Amino acid sequence: MSSPSAVQFQHVKKQYGELEALKGISFEVEEGSFFGLLGPNGAGKSTLISTMAGLVTPSSGQVKVHGFDVIDDYRETRRILGLVPQELISDPFFSIRELLVLQSGYFGLRGAVQSAWIDELLERLALADKANENTNALSGGMKRRVLIAMALVHKPKVLVLDEPTAGVDVDLRRTLWEFTKELHQQGHTIILTTHYLEEAEGLCEKVAIMQKGEVKALDTTATLLSRHNYRYLRVSLSEPAQSLIKPLQSRLVEKEPNGLVFKLEKTASMSELLSWLHESRLKVTDVSSRDVSLEEVFLDLTGEGKS
Amino acid sequence: MNSRWLGCWALFIKEIRRFYSVVVQTVFAPVVATLLYLLVFGQVLETQIETYSGLTYSQFLIPGLVMMAILQNAFSNTSSSLIQSKMHGNLTFVLLSPISSFELYIAFVAAAIVRGLAVGVGILVVGVLGFDLTWNAPGWVLVFAVLSAAMMGGLGMIAGILSDKYDQLAAFQNFIIMPLTFLSGVFYSIHALPGMWQQVSQFNPFFYMVDGFRYGFFGQSDVSVYLSLAVTVFFLVIISAINLILLRKGVKIRE
Incomplete structure (x- = not known):
């Protein structure tokens, strides 16, 4: 028993x-x-x-x-x-x-x-x-x-x-x-x-x-x-973005009034990202990253977040 | 006391305290209402209805009224407690505890017996003091009071389990319990009825409870007291079995 x-x-x-x-x-x-x-x-x-x-x-x-x-x-x-x-x-x-x-x-x-x-x-x-x-x-x-x-x-x-x-x-x-x-x-x-x-x-x-x-x-x-092998990167801008090069376009998940949020593979190198930002001529004031939250894992698995 | 029976005892005490917390509504009001029947019917029909020899109509009426009050209040106790617990959701507290279906049944029915007897004793006190009521065989009085209250407590549980709202319970009470108690020989001896109605009355189980109970007072009854006892016990067993099946299956209380 x-x-x-x-x-x-x-x-x-x-x-x-x-x-x-x-x-x-x-x-x-x-x-x-x-x-x-x-x-x-x-x-x-x-x-x-x-x-x-x-x-x-x-x-x-x-x-x-x-x-x-x-x-x-x-x-x-x-x-x-x-x-x-x-x-x-x-x-x-x-x-x-x-x-x-x-x-x-x-x-x-x-x-x-x-x-x-x-x-x-x-x-x-x-x-x-x-x-x-x-x-x-x-x-x-x-x-x-x-x-x-x-x-x-x-x-x-x-x-x-x-x-x-x-x-x-x-x-x-x-x-x-x-x-x-x-x-x-x-x-x-x-x-x-x-x-x-x-x-x-x-x-x-x-x-x-x-x-x-x-x-x-x-x-x-x-x-x-950890199974979700990506993180979120928030880029604050002093001016609105005019255009983004392809690698950034495919990773963009959210547009905010003063910034953009990208979903990046954890393996993506930071220097590569900075070069993409530079190539897109963005006026970057700040960059912050955070790991995926349980809520995002939940939404991914259940499809609740998909409209 | 075994911890199993401690749970059953706690539920019994809870049920007693539940009706005691509104004792005016659950005990005093039915006593007064029943005494009004005695006052009105006793006065009006004192010389109109033939009863057993040597008895006034009021004396004959009192045991019937006492049994009617016992039956109705035992039914009300379990049925109203269960439906209120379902509506407020607090039945869940009992369902989450280790109390078995049988213990739950015993606790509810025992509390119904206590309430039925409390109302019955209230009416009897007036009967003994005011109408010179005698006791031929107090043992039979107690046996029929307890068994009948248990049977009606069980019937009230079935109604409470099966009803989803007060309206359904009221229909059960008004269209089944009330007519059966009024037509059970509370107000008359069935020998005063025409032949066909005498036979119809004998299909009413409440008639045997009233008749057996009355035997305990007067030593006289319409049918044998042993037949009344057998019918009462038979219905108590059937109703207990139905209750235990409903509770074990969790009909309308578990999913």
Whole structure:
């Protein structure tokens, strides 16, 4: 039963009538890793995540969490897994603290140690001053914090965050990532879906990019970025460009009011580039380069950026 | 307590606290509404309807009204809790926990029994104090109260699981539960009905719950108390089985 993988997806398919939401997904998330699941809307990310939590039953295939089958061994997998769902949830009958105590109870947890953990969660997620308020009275950001606290109430080894920063302010986003990084450092496996690719790039060690129910790419973030063998060069100009010689024309990706952006192979030499700029008689005031971002890799793989 | 049953217990407590937080609506209001039936029907029909020998109509009516209130409130508890949880999304919290389908069912139904009995006791207190109601066999009273509340709690769960909106639940309540409870012999003995209607009444499972419950008070009933017990248990088993199938398949609560 033991496995070095935190989560294993084996040929997971999910069919909704004619729609094939998941087309035989197979991959593993290593224990203790910070894993990003990216993809455009409708890619199947939330469906895949829900199969882990038992909220969606796969049409075929198997999902294992720490070696336990999510259907046959659901009690074990649900104790290991904490899910922060994408949709905001409320309960008009109970305060935040009461909800956390009740949720602890569902996992058979109670007593002084659990109370102290609930207090810590309330404190860490800046909910302490709202602990006795009803969730209906909370803002969207506050409800999101409550969902995170609910997911952590049983100290799960694997924390799954489905778009946790959607619609939340910068302050909460920072608080959330600090807390998540700390959990990761303590050995928790974190699985994250997000539309903010900068976040994924900064946080995730490994990334899967999904599209239309399939995994288009799966690798470490560094490998995914390095696999794209080009970089961007921004050339600032004091006067608008009149004409460009052919090598520059083919590499031009963006015209800005005071400059041009070129996409260059990493092997292209800088001196060659400078000579092309000179030949095009451009009045260059500055040149800066940057590597490809995860967002650009994502757009390349999914074709989302193509008009 | 085993950690499995701790989860079930926590859910049961949550369901109790849910209806207790709106106790005026969930307990006091049904007690008052049912007592109004007693006041109006008891007064108007006191001399009009023939019941068992030695009983006034009001005395005859009270157990029927108590059972009607138990049935309706047990149904309301599970059905409204489930549909509210679905609408607000907080059912997800339970679904993400290690609570099994069976434990979830037990917790919801047990809370429905508590609410049904709370309303029933409220009405009975008035009956005992104000109408000199006697107890022939309190054991039967308790057995029928608990089994009937469990059956209706289970039926409420089915309605709550299958309904997507309050409108569908209201239709279930108004077009199925309400007519069946009103036509179950709450207000009359079926022996007072014409022959065909006596036979039709015997196809109504709620009739056996009312009749068995009434037997516990008066030692008299329209049909054998054992037949009533068998029918009540039969329906409880069927409804429990349907619930467990729906919950295990995740119909309308998991995808």
